[in-house]
Amino acid sequence: MTFYDRDDELDALASAFDSPGYAFFVIYGRRRVGKTELIKAFCSERPHIYFLAAQEAEERQREKFVERVANYFGDRVPRIDGWDDAFAYLGEKTDTEDMIVAIDEFPYLVDENDSLPSYVQGFVDEHLQETNSMLILCGSSVSTMESTVLGHESPLYGRRTGQLDVTPFSFxxxxxxxxxxxxxxxxxxxxxxxxxxxxxxxxxxxxxxxxxxxxxxxxxxxxxxxxxxxxxxxxxxxxxxxxxxxxxxxxxxxxxxxxxxxxxxxxxxxxxxxxxxxxxxxxxxxxxxxxxxxxxxxxxxxxxxxxxxxxxxxxxxxxxxxxxxxxxxxxxxxxxxxxxxxxTFEDICQEAVWELVRQGDFAPYSEVGRWWYGEDEIDIVGLAPNDDRILFAECKWTSEPVGESLANDLRQKADNVRWGSGDREEQFALFSKSGFVDGLSGGLDSNWSLIDLDTPDRLFS
Incomplete structure (x- = not known):
């Protein structure tokens, strides 16, 4: 699969590895979001051991892990009886070289031995903290990662130096x-x-x-x-x-x-x-x-x-x-x-609002989301409490151009939104797939913005 984007995530990992001292990162997120590709892209030009866990018996998992470590260092594979020995062996090796150790699909290991976080804790406390190396634990089971790695009851709680919640791409x-x-x-x-x-x-x-x-x-x-x-x-x-x-x-x-x-x-x-x-x-x-x-x-x-x-x-x-x-x-x-x-178009229009704010085309807002009360709904409402300013916007994915009736309807619904003072500043926007009827812009005040598909095409190209 071609690797796209994730520049912020790569920068965070690189900064952690390049900084003095050890790093312990936790990477998690739903399947298919590109966690493995992210790790591989980060590790590609750095010394690393990458181990992908599988759904198989604990003993075989441990054997493969030790084999991976031994092969990296050119050792004969040692005889290992438990995970404590496996991580002790890894600790001896990370004492000699600054490197990345990435364990992918960590929850598969935990499924076979729920004491594994304790062994990792021992490795972090007794070995990793004395090095300039980096440990990455990655998993697709969000529930397992949040409980056994990030949770308050986990032996690993408080030991991570960073975490990445890898989410699907925005539009x-x-x-x-x-x-x-x-x-x-x-x-x-x-x-x-x-x-x-x-x-x-x-x-x-x-x-x-x-x-x-x-x-x-x-x-x-x-x-x-x-x-x-x-x-x-x-x-x-x-x-x-x-x-x-x-x-x-x-x-x-x-x-x-x-x-x-x-x-x-x-x-x-x-x-x-x-x-x-x-x-x-x-x-x-x-x-x-x-x-x-x-x-x-x-x-x-x-x-x-x-x-x-x-x-x-x-x-x-x-x-x-x-x-x-x-x-x-x-x-x-x-x-x-x-x-x-x-x-989906409503969500993309919300994304466009944030981008227009970043580019200075819209005044800033601290919150942007939907609003409804009773039978009234507004697709996008933006709130700027410090400036007593509010944005109202509708998004229309229709085959017909938007006309004056939608603008009038939005004005009426805006009066029902109880927020801010009686003198609040009100801004309005209409997003339309099919553009706007001729003359609409001439009948609206300067606090109105009419946005067709050319704008998201420009913003997101």
Whole structure:
């Protein structure tokens, strides 16, 4: 897989390794986000031992690890009876050379021996801290990494010198990979999301339809069964979680709506939702003007664009896809795709707001998010408390140009947003896929911005 971006992450790792003293970094994140490629890119021109753990018996794992260390130093493979001896051997070697030791998929080792973090602790305390070497522990099981490595109860707690939570690419980062024009790039991102593995599977010289049919709707393709595989790596019994993700992807976003769609009582449902949040599979949102801890107006959304697409279009239609994937695309996906893309477009417009702030085209805001109350919703609201300034924006992914009615509607809804003083400064913006009707800009004040697709094309090219 081609390595893209991750400049900030590479800089953080390089700075840690090049600085005096030891470094102990923890790298984690969902599968397919490019953690292994990141480690390999960082290690490529530096002295290193890279060990990829596997799902196999503890003794064989330990033998392979020791073999890897011995081969690097040109030693005969020593006889090792336990992990304490293995890390003692590694410690002897790191005393002689500044280097990187990277253990990938560390949770596989922990699955076979839950005392392993204690052995790593001994290595860090007794050997690594006296060197200029670097230890990297990496894992795709977010729950295991956060509990056994980063958690308060872990023997390793407080010993790391840095950590990287590797997340999927934003649209701006993914734009480097997606070579479609801006409209199809947004459509494509709404399907693959920012996971590097999914982004690089698509052939951007082919149409979006061809890519979806060959890489998602084909039962033999990797992405056809990918979500099930992801869930099974984290959850022993994923059936109820699959039901929740499907319900949320289909538009049931409040706890009551999810409970009604899945038949899961509110008590157990809250625990399932909390687990899905911990696994980065769903996000909880509250209105941007509300307190995340106190607000009861929460909504849930599938946190990944590909999973949202898959649970909306693939999981409910598996039987039909097995028989006639072309018909599923033509009859179900294609007619409803604009509605699916519209949600992604809102996120991309939020990303554009932040970029416009960074470039000085917009005044600064400390928070940007959605707002809703009762029947009123606003796609983007930006808050600048120190300046008593607020931004209101709507995002329209439609085939028709935006006209005056949307501007009037946004003005009315803005009056219902209780935030700031009575003299607050109000800024407005309209984002539109299909541009704006002639004369609209002439009827608006200077506190309005009209933004078509040329702007994100410029910002993210």
């Amino acid at each position: 701006g980062q993914a734009r480097e990979v997606i070579s479609y024009d801006i409209a199809d790039a947004i459509r494509s991102y709404a399907i693959t999301g920012g996971t590097p593995m999914y982004l690089t599977l698509f052939d951007y010289e082919k149409s979006l339809r061809e890519n979806v049919q060959s890489h998602i709707l084909a039962p033999s393709s990797m992405l056809y069964n990918e979500p099930g595989f992801l869930l099974r790596t984290e959850l022993r019994n994923p059936a109820r979680y699959i039901s929740i993700l499907e319900a949320v992807a289909l538009g049931h976003t409040t706890p009551n709506e999810i409970a009604g769609a899945t038949g899961i009582d509110s008590g157990p449902l809250s625990k399932y939702l909390q687990t899905l949040r911990q696994l980065r599979l769903v996000d909880r949102e509250v209105p941007v003007t509300a307190s995340a801890k106190k607000s009861k107006r929460s909504r849930y959304r599938v946190a990944d664009e590909f999973l949202r697409f898959w649970f909306r279009y693939v999981e409910p239609n598996r039987s039909s896809i097995e028989e006639a994937p072309d018909i599923v695309y033509q009859g179900t996906i294609e007619p409803n795709l604009p509605d699916h893309v519209a949600t």
